[in-house]
Amino acid sequence: MGIEGKPITVTKCGTCGGGKDDSSLCGLARSGLESDRLQRTHRSYDIGQNIYLEGDNCEGVYCLKAGLIAIRKTDVNGNSAVVRLVQPGEAFGHRSFLANERHAGTAEVLVKSKLCFIPRASLEHLLSQSPDVAIRFTRRVARDLREIEELYLLTTTQPVRKRLAHLLLSLKTRYSSNESEDDEVVIELPLSRQELAAAIGTRPETIARTIKKLEEDQLAFFKGRQVTIPSLDLLQEDFEAEA
Amino acid sequence: MGIEGKPITVTKCGTCGGGKDDSSLCGLARSGLESDRLQRTHRSYDIGQNIYLEGDNCEGVYCLKAGLIAIRKTDVNGNSAVVRLVQPGEAFGHRSFLANERHAGTAEVLVKSKLCFIPRASLEHLLSQSPDVAIRFTRRVARDLREIEELYLLTTTQPVRKRLAHLLLSLKTRYSSNESEDDEVVIELPLSRQELAAAIGTRPETIARTIKKLEEDQLAFFKGRQVTIPSLDLLQEDFEAEA
DNA sequence: ATAGAAAATTGATCTATGTCACGTAAAACC
DNA sequence: GGTTTTACGTGACATAGATCAATTTTCTAT
Numbered sequence: 029m030g031i032e033g034k035p036i037t038v039t040k041c042g043t044c045g046g047g048k049d050d051s052s053l054c055g056l057a058r059s060g061l062e063s064d065r066l067q068r069t070h071r072s073y074d075i076g077q078n079i080y081l082e083g084d085n086c087e088g089v090y091c092l093k094a095g096l097i098a099i100r101k102t103d104v105n106g107n108s109a110v111v112r113l114v115q116p117g118e119a120f121g122h123r124s125f126l127a128n129e130r131h132a133g134t135a136e137v138l139v140k141s142k143l144c145f146i147p148r149a150s151l152e153h154l155l156s157q158s159p160d161v162a163i164r165f166t167r168r169v170a171r172d173l174r175e176i177e178e179l180y181l182l183t184t185t186q187p188v189r190k191r192l193a194h195l196l197l198s199l200k201t202r203y204s205s206n207e208s209e210d211d212e213v214v215i216e217l218p219l220s221r222q223e224l225a226a227a228i229g230t231r232p233e234t235i236a237r238t239i240k241k242l243e244e245d246q247l248a249f250f251k252g253r254q255v256t257i258p259s260l261d262l263l264q265e266d267f268e269a270e271a
Numbered sequence: 272m273g274i275e276g277k278p279i280t281v282t283k284c285g286t287c288g289g290g291k292d293d294s295s296l297c298g299l300a301r302s303g304l305e306s307d308r309l310q311r312t313h314r315s316y317d318i319g320q321n322i323y324l325e326g327d328n329c330e331g332v333y334c335l336k337a338g339l340i341a342i343r344k345t346d347v348n349g350n351s352a353v354v355r356l357v358q359p360g361e362a363f364g365h366r367s368f369l370a371n372e373r374h375a376g377t378a379e380v381l382v383k384s385k386l387c388f389i390p391r392a393s394l395e396h397l398l399s400q401s402p403d404v405a406i407r408f409t410r411r412v413a414r415d416l417r418e419i420e421e422l423y424l425l426t427t428t429q430p431v432r433k434r435l436a437h438l439l440l441s442l443k444t445r446y447s448s449n450e451s452e453d454d455e456v457v458i459e460l461p462l463s464r465q466e467l468a469a470a471i472g473t474r475p476e477t478i479a480r481t482i483k484k485l486e487e488d489q490l491a492f493f494k495g496r497q498v499t500i501p502s503l504d505l506l507q508e509d510f511e512a513e514a
Numbered sequence: 515a516t517a518g519a520a521a522a523t524t525g526a527t528c529t530a531t532g533t534c535a536c537g538t539a540a541a542a543c544c
Numbered sequence: 545g546g547t548t549t550t551a552c553g554t555g556a557c558a559t560a561g562a563t564c565a566a567t568t569t570t571c572t573a574t
Contacts, residue, residue: 101420105513107428111420127413132420159402166409170370173416177344177354177375180423184472185350187560221522229427234561236523252570270348430530464552477531479553495540 067150072142079121079135079143086124086131088147092116095141096218098227099133110226111176113138115202119168125151126169139218183229188238191228193267196248196255211260217253310393315385322364322378322386329367329374331390335359338384339461341470342376353469354419356381358445362411368394369412382461426472431481434471436510439491439498454503460496 070093073079079090082102097114111133114120124131125148155162182191196215204213219227225235242248247263249256257263313336316322322333325345340357354376357363367374368391398405425434439458447456462470468478485491490506492499500506 101424103424103428104511107424109424109427111423123413123416126409127417128410129414129417132417156402159399159405162402162405162409166369166405166412167371169409169412169416170366171372173366173412173419174370174372174375176416176419176423180354180419180426181344181346181350181352183423184352184426185346231562232522233524233563237561240523268347474532475552476533476554480531483553 066146066154068144068146070142070144072140073137074140075137077137079137080131082131082134084131086121086129086148088121088145089119089125089151090121090135090143090145091119093142093144095137095143096139097141097143098136098138098223100136100226101133108226109229110223112172113227122165123169123172126165138223188228188230188234189241190267191230192224192235192238192242193247193263195224195228196257197260197264197267200257200260213257213260215255215257217255220253309389309397311387311389313385313387315383316380317383318380320380322380323374325374325377327374329364329372329391331364331388332362332368332394333364333378333386333388334362336385336387338380338386339382340384340386341379341381341466343379343469344376351469352472353466355415356470365408366412366415369408381466431471431473431477432484433510434473435467435478435481435485436490436506438467438471439500440503440507440510443500443503453501456500456503458498458500460498463496 073095079097080087082100092114094116096116097120098110099112099114099120100108100110102108112120114135120135121131155165182194186194199215199217200213203215203218205216217224221232221235225232239248239250243250245266246258247266249258316338322340323329325343335357337359339359340363341353342355342357342363343351343353345351355363357378363378364374398408425437429437442458442460443456446458446461448459460467464475464478468475473481482491482493486493488509489501490509492501
């Protein structure tokens with residue numbers, strides 16, 4: 029499955045980059061006074077490492093600074109599904125922390141990542157002190173819940189083509205480079221074809237074929253990990269199309 | 272879709288039946304002193320009514336006393352999926368309340384139901400007063416999140432037959448009547464075939480055929496809504512079987 | 515640079531499930 | 545109680561996607 033990850037650098041976290049919205053752990057925890065008391069360590073992980081495994085005790089909560097993480101769930105027969113992609117600025121591991129349960133999925137590093145880690149004791153302390161931070165955490169999970177309900181609906185009702193289009197559109201924001209005068213966009217995919225397949229609940233072969241169809245329809249062109257989308261509008265339109 | 276539901280009886284809630292675990296709202300809110308301050312009203316709803324609709328403002332949180340509720344999400348094209356079945360003792364509507372969002376799904380009454388309702392202001396007050404109740408609510412959503420992740424995995428990786436077996440096994444606890452000396456069980460299904468189909472993300476025709484296969488394999492026998500399972504172990508085994 | 519391993523693509527099937535159509539049974543309604 | 549819906553079952557068929565096997569391409573590591 030992969031190698032158990034280990035921290036490469038351990039330094040004190042000065043200011044955490046991200047915005048102040050509740051997707052970011054730092055946004056969640058930021059609250060003037062408290063943020064000093066919070067123990068935080070920065071860590072780096074390489075591709076293929078696992079930050080934690082399904083079934084592990086939850087030692088704390090993570091916030092992704094850079095890179096890309098997949099949360100994957102596996103059943104007894106070895107079937108698995110990527111339940112969530114964690115993009116920079118987002119927290120992960122907080123579900124288990126809040127539920128007071130073991131981790132329900134494995135956190136896999138898809139792209140060399142930097143993250144900060146807050147040990148559970150420290151965060152527990154913070155939450156007990158500042159109710160408003162606790163409320164923000166609660167909101168975070170409640171929104172996570174809505175998001176996966178949406179993913180569930182998408183996956184059970186839409187064909188692979190639409191799900192792939194949807195994924196591309198969701199990666200666009202963070203991974204698109206040059207957006208020229210028309211709405212052409214070039215995305216540098218942070219995922220392999222295998223990971224693409226896992227992320228939308230299908231097989232690599234099907235991804236290859238679906239890519240070919242998208243190219244035939246001039247909606248997107250794939251060269252390795254570089255995806256050129258001639259018109260975001262057209263792709264969006266295709267995604268939204270009836271039936 | 273159905274008729275907007277309206278309360279039939281409105282009385283003060285004395286003691287709420289359920290256990291004290293966190294699945295029950297009353298379990299969640301129960302905390303000696305506070306439970307008196309809590310405004311609660313009992314209501315009854317008939318089959319086909321909707322307790323709230325997707326997009327409605329969240330006016331409060333519900334706890335199901337008796338009956339069965341389905342939470343259904345619908346997309347712009349009218350595709351829908353039942354995201355959760357709410358069984359007696361469980362809370363619903365709390366996600367929207369905690370996220371401070373509009374309802375993300377419609378609550379449909381599948382079986383004549385009794386429930387109690389706590390208006391949001393009253394619950395907000397309670398939560399601000401007693402942090403431990405707030406923590407229990409947070410745990411509740413965090414667990415809901417794990418549960419739907421599990422459903423997502425099940426649905427994306429397992430065929431209809433297994434998903435149906437799984438649903439039967441999960442209904443067993445509450446709806447089985449006589450369990451004889453061997454482990455034969457008779458379940459009185461609280462769902463129609465259509466609802467069965469929606470609950471596991473398939474079509475009524477497929478349900479009919481899957482039922483026939485289960486009967487051929489002597490795993491379960493369906494007469495209307497009455498399901499006879501000769502051996503729970505065999506059904507469980509079939510559900511867990513490789514590939 | 516070269517060899518070996520892993521990933522991606524492609525073609526050829528196979529199959530589960532969706533769709534459509536029709537008949538029957540059950541339930542709702544007057 | 546009879547009529548009109550609505551649900552259910554079943555057959556025939558269509559198809560998206562899985563699976564299997566064979567190449568080819570791309571990475572990795574020496």
